[in-house]
Amino acid sequence: MNNLAVDLVLAVPALAAGGLALLPGYRLTAALNVLASLVTFAAAVALVLLPRPAPGNYLMVDDLNVVFVVLNCFVGLTAALFSAGYIGHEIETGRLTPVYVRFYHAMYQLMMFGMNLALVSNNIGLMWVAIELATLTTVLMVGIYRTHEALEAAWKYFILGSVGIALALFGTILVYVTAQPVVGEGMPSMVWTRLIAAAPGFDPAPLNLAFVFLLLGYGTKVGLVPLHAWLPDAHAEGPTPISAVLSGLLLNVALYAVLRFKMLMAAQPAALAPGPLMIGLGLLSVIFAGLMLYRRRDMKRFFAYSSIEHMGIITFAFGIGGPLANFAGLLHMAMHSLTKSAIFFGVGHVAQIKGTQRFDRIGGLTQSHPVIGWGLALGILAIAGMPPFGVFLSEFLVVTSSFARAPALALILAFGLLLAFGALLMRLNTLAFGEPVGPQDPVRAAPVALYLHMALVLLAGIALPGPMVHWFQTVARALG
Amino acid sequence: MTPIAFDTSHLLAGGLVLVSFAMIYQNRLQALLRTFALHAVVLSAAVAWQAFTQSAEQLYLTAAIALVFKAIIIPAALRRIVQRLGIHREVEQVVGTGLTMLAGMGLVALSIVVMLDVTAKAGAFAREDLAFALSVVLLGLLMMVTRRNAVSQVVGFMSLENGLILAAAGARGMPLVVEISVAFSILIAFIVIGIFLFRIRERFDTVDLHALDSFRGERR
Numbered sequence: 001m002n003n004l005a006v007d008l009v010l011a012v013p014a015l016a017a018g019g020l021a022l023l024p025g026y027r028l029t030a031a032l033n034v035l036a037s038l039v040t041f042a043a044a045v046a047l048v049l050l051p052r053p054a055p056g057n058y059l060m061v062d063d064l065n066v067v068f069v070v071l072n073c074f075v076g077l078t079a080a081l082f083s084a085g086y087i088g089h090e091i092e093t094g095r096l097t098p099v100y101v102r103f104y105h106a107m108y109q110l111m112m113f114g115m116n117l118a119l120v121s122n123n124i125g126l127m128w129v130a131i132e133l134a135t136l137t138t139v140l141m142v143g144i145y146r147t148h149e150a151l152e153a154a155w156k157y158f159i160l161g162s163v164g165i166a167l168a169l170f171g172t173i174l175v176y177v178t179a180q181p182v183v184g185e186g187m188p189s190m191v192w193t194r195l196i197a198a199a200p201g202f203d204p205a206p207l208n209l210a211f212v213f214l215l216l217g218y219g220t221k222v223g224l225v226p227l228h229a230w231l232p233d234a235h236a237e238g239p240t241p242i243s244a245v246l247s248g249l250l251l252n253v254a255l256y257a258v259l260r261f262k263m264l265m266a267a268q269p270a271a272l273a274p275g276p277l278m279i280g281l282g283l284l285s286v287i288f289a290g291l292m293l294y295r296r297r298d299m300k301r302f303f304a305y306s307s308i309e310h311m312g313i314i315t316f317a318f319g320i321g322g323p324l325a326n327f328a329g330l331l332h333m334a335m336h337s338l339t340k341s342a343i344f345f346g347v348g349h350v351a352q353i354k355g356t357q358r359f360d361r362i363g364g365l366t367q368s369h370p371v372i373g374w375g376l377a378l379g380i381l382a383i384a385g386m387p388p389f390g391v392f393l394s395e396f397l398v399v400t401s402s403f404a405r406a407p408a409l410a411l412i413l414a415f416g417l418l419l420a421f422g423a424l425l426m427r428l429n430t431l432a433f434g435e436p437v438g439p440q441d442p443v444r445a446a447p448v449a450l451y452l453h454m455a456l457v458l459l460a461g462i463a464l465p466g467p468m469v470h471w472f473q474t475v476a477r478a479l480g
Numbered sequence: 481m482t483p484i485a486f487d488t489s490h491l492l493a494g495g496l497v498l499v500s501f502a503m504i505y506q507n508r509l510q511a512l513l514r515t516f517a518l519h520a521v522v523l524s525a526a527v528a529w530q531a532f533t534q535s536a537e538q539l540y541l542t543a544a545i546a547l548v549f550k551a552i553i554i555p556a557a558l559r560r561i562v563q564r565l566g567i568h569r570e571v572e573q574v575v576g577t578g579l580t581m582l583a584g585m586g587l588v589a590l591s592i593v594v595m596l597d598v599t600a601k602a603g604a605f606a607r608e609d610l611a612f613a614l615s616v617v618l619l620g621l622l623m624m625v626t627r628r629n630a631v632s633q634v635v636g637f638m639s640l641e642n643g644l645i646l647a648a649a650g651a652r653g654m655p656l657v658v659e660i661s662v663a664f665s666i667l668i669a670f671i672v673i674g675i676f677l678f679r680i681r682e683r684f685d686t687v688d689l690h691a692l693d694s695f696r697g698e699r700r
Contacts, residue, residue: 125656129663136670158674159633162667163621166640169660170617173647176654177599177606185653205598 003053006061006120008043009069012036013113021106026091026098029105030084036109037073037080040116044073055193060122063475068119068256071334075248075341076112078449082345083108083241085445089352090239100144104239111137111245115253124172125190127257128165134253135161135221138246142238153233160230164220168257171213175264178206192260199267207265208272214261215277221254223308224315225285235304236357240348243300247307248341252333255314259479262318266480278319283412285312290419294426299347299357302427303340306383309420310336316413317398318479320405326476328397331464335390335457339382342453346376349447350431354438359427364436372443375450377432382457384424385417390460485533486605489650492526493612496646497588500619500639504584505577509562509631513555516635520550523642530649539649542661546645549665550638554672558631561676574626587618609650616643634671641668 016036020029047069052061061069087104090096096104114134121127139161143154172190179189182201188194199207216227223231235243262274289309296302314336317329349372350365351357365373382389395417402410460468499519506512524546531539573580595611602610620640624633641664648657 123656125660129656129659132663132667136667155630155674158671159624159637162637162671163624163640166617166637166644169644170614170647173644173651173654174610177602177610177651180652180654181602187655189653190655203599203601205600206602209594209598 003047003050003061005043005047005050006053006059009040009047009073009116009120010113012040012043013109013116017106017109017113020109021102024098024102026087026101029102030087033105033108034077034080034084037077037112040112041070041073041077044070055122055191057187057191058123058126059120060193061120063471063478064259065119065256067330067334067471067475068252069116071337072112072115072119072249072253075245075337076115078345078452079241079244079248079341080108082244082348082445082449083239086239086241086348086352089444095145096239104141104144107137107141108241111141111250115249118253119256122192123187123190124175124192124195124260127192127260128169128172131168131218131221131254131257132165134250135165138234138238138242138250141242142234144239145237147237149233150237153230153237157230157234160220160227164217164227166217167213167220168217171210171217171261174206174210174213175261178202178210192264196264196267199264200269202268202271204268204271207268211261211265211272211274212277215258215274215281218254218257218261219281219315222251222258222311222315223285224281224311225288225308228285228289228308231308232301232304235307236298236301240300240344240351243304244341244344244348247304247344248337251307251311252337255311255333258315259318263479275319275321278315279406279409280319282312282314282316282319283409283416285309286316286413286416287419290416290423293420293423297359299351299359299362299431300344301357302359302423303343303347306420306424307336307340309416310340310383312416313395313398313413316402316409320398320402320409321480322401322405323473323476324401325398325405326479327472328394328401330472330475330479331390331460332394332398335394335460336383338453338457339379339389339391342450342457343376343379343383345447345450345453346372346379349443349445349450350376353441353443356438359430361438363430363438364432364434366432368436368440369443372447372450373432375447375454377428378454379450380424380428380431382454384421384428388458388461390457390464393461393464485529489526489529489533489605490608492522492529493609493646493650495522496526496642497612497615497619500616500643501581501584503635503639504580504619504623504626507573507577509629510559512632512635513559513562516639517551517555519639519642520546520555523646524551526646527649534652536653538658541658542645542649545658545661545665546642550642550668554638554668557672557676558634561672562631574628580622580626584619584622587622588615591615591618606650606652610647613643613647613650616640616646619643630675634668634675637671638668 023029111134114130118127118130139154139158143150176189179195183189183198220227265271265274286309289305292305314329314332317325354362382391385392385395503515506515524543528543591614592611595614599607617640620636623636627633
């Protein structure tokens with residue numbers, strides 16, 4: 001398969017990673033990091049517009065992954081913009097040295113490469129390697145501050161992520177063993193498009209077992225309860241741009257891998273229905289995270305639990321299945337990704353002004369820092385599911401579509417949503433309103449990325465563009 | 481596959497499960513590391529035998545990686561770390577050895593029952609290889625769960641990963657096995673370097689993960 005856009009989406013971050021590792025000077029490298037992300041994003045847009053190449057043994061582009069590639073590159077770009085200001089502040093306060101920043105930028109691009117590769121891969125083995133690469137780079141970035149907490153978070157992420165990735169590999173091997181008698185020995189049995197075409201002939205029993213391993217393995221990366229233990233620590237202790245990218249992108253990429261295998265299961269009618277497993281894990285995540293939100297004292301940890309909750313909602317929606325719930329799930333993935341990264345951009349600015357992430361030392365932001373404060377307040381309102389934001393639309397669709405199919409489950413979901421809603425409003429009140437608490441130095445960086453994301457989420461909530469609706473509908477139907 | 485080829489690979493894969501059990505009842509770190517080296521040697525032999533019977537030359541590379549990297553370099557590096565960091569020689573266990581062994585037997589029985597049932601239509605070799613591989617994977621997980629010490633958790637992870645390589649080598653004609661084993665070796669190298677760089681005594685007084693739990697943000 002030969003296509004310039006696909007090559008660029010992969011080659012630009014890979015080359016940029018090498019280049020940024022060699023170049024000195026944090027201002028230059030931060031600017032180059034943004035530039036590389038911009039070129040990658042342009043290539044991703046071109047990927048949508050150009051005619052699709054035929055899928056090869058390693059790479060492919062289809063309706064499903066092109067959505068995620070564009071989203072991935074867009075948030076990658078805005079997070080790079082935010083990161084440029086963030087890193088400048090970290091250098092000035094001495095939390096990071098220029099050598100570490102050089103390493104950070106190289107890892108940032110390498111992570112983008114890993115995620116893009118995982119998204120466009122047509123090969124279950126390659127996808128596994130790409131997700132491992134993306135995980136490894138984020139582990140290194142989580143530990144970059146080298147404090148007790150950061151190293152412990154990185155270690156925990158490393159061990160749990162490795163176990164997850166090992167389980168996913170066992171599932172991948174099982175898929176190969178299942179496919180090999182039908183598709184043939186060697187490479188063809190790992191090519192996703194060939195697998196899905198031949199799936200009706202597969203022996204359902206080993207396929208079922210493979211899916212369980214894959215769901216548990218990649219589910220660890222998604223942060224589904226009870227496999228979530230790494231997620232809050234990794235979000236809280238790493239640099240904030242990485243928290244934004246972890247929540248907004250890496251969780252999505254892992255969920256995308258689960259979806260690919262879910263489609264494989266759906267293609268073999270005799271196989272186990274993946275729905276109940278995904279619904280169970282999803283509901284457990286929503287309720288557990290909803291309860292945990294109340295006791296958080298650390299701002300980034302709090303929003304990390306909120307990410308677990310939203311991943312639970314999305315997994316639940318895909319578990320319910322059918323065109324409407326799948327549509328809602330896809331929309332929610334996009335909305336959560338945009339909103340949560342916007343929140344982390346705001347949180348990053350706030351944490352730098354106040355010098356802490358603790359809720360009890362932060363307050364009255366709309367008075368002391370109106371621009372950031374209102375931006376963050378809008379983000380929290382959006383993620384809580386208030387209209388007119390896009391998250392409201394997608395959550396509403398998830399709940400209504402599941403009410404039609406399984407009313408009892410929808411009630412549990414609605415309960416979980418209300419739990420989280422309460423916790424978010426409680427924190428919103430102390431964070432944004434009342435008397436200002438803590439240092440009140442002016443913010444230097446303008447929160448462009450935050451407001452850009454919020455504008456998109458608002459636009460999606462008020463009037464989702466027609467072509468987008470059509471696009472999501474096509475994909476939702478393909479997901480089965 | 482000729483009977484002798486089948487029996488040999490059966491023997492080697494079964495041997496790997498046996499060594500996994502031997503690792504579970506080691507309660508001293510140095511002995512654990514030596515047993516792990518043996519685990520890697522058995523894996524290397526099993527993979528090399530697969531390379532020979534399947535005439536898959538690239539698997540020899542995987543076998544060589546297992547032999548050089550996992551049986552020699554990693555145990556030596558870990559042994560140095562244990563000495564340098566002055567880690568206790570005794571391995572703290574969450575539950576007793578006897579109970580762990582019983583749980584391990586249960587897991588092996590489970591994986592054999594599940595695998596043989598699920599892969600009823602596959603070839604006899606693939607079935608048994610996968611059953612043994614799953615046993616090794618589950619025993620590795622068990623070890624990671626029942627040990628508190630970071631070094632022995634890493635050893636548990638590596639034995640788990642040996643089970644995966646065994647499964648991949650036994651899946652006839654599976655591509656990317658070499659690439660995957662290289663990717664895993666890089667991962668493990670990172671873990672070991674990570675222990676060495678970050679768990680130095682100035683930063684952490686202990687490599688006991690239980691003690692580290694108290695640093696978590698919520699209990700600050």
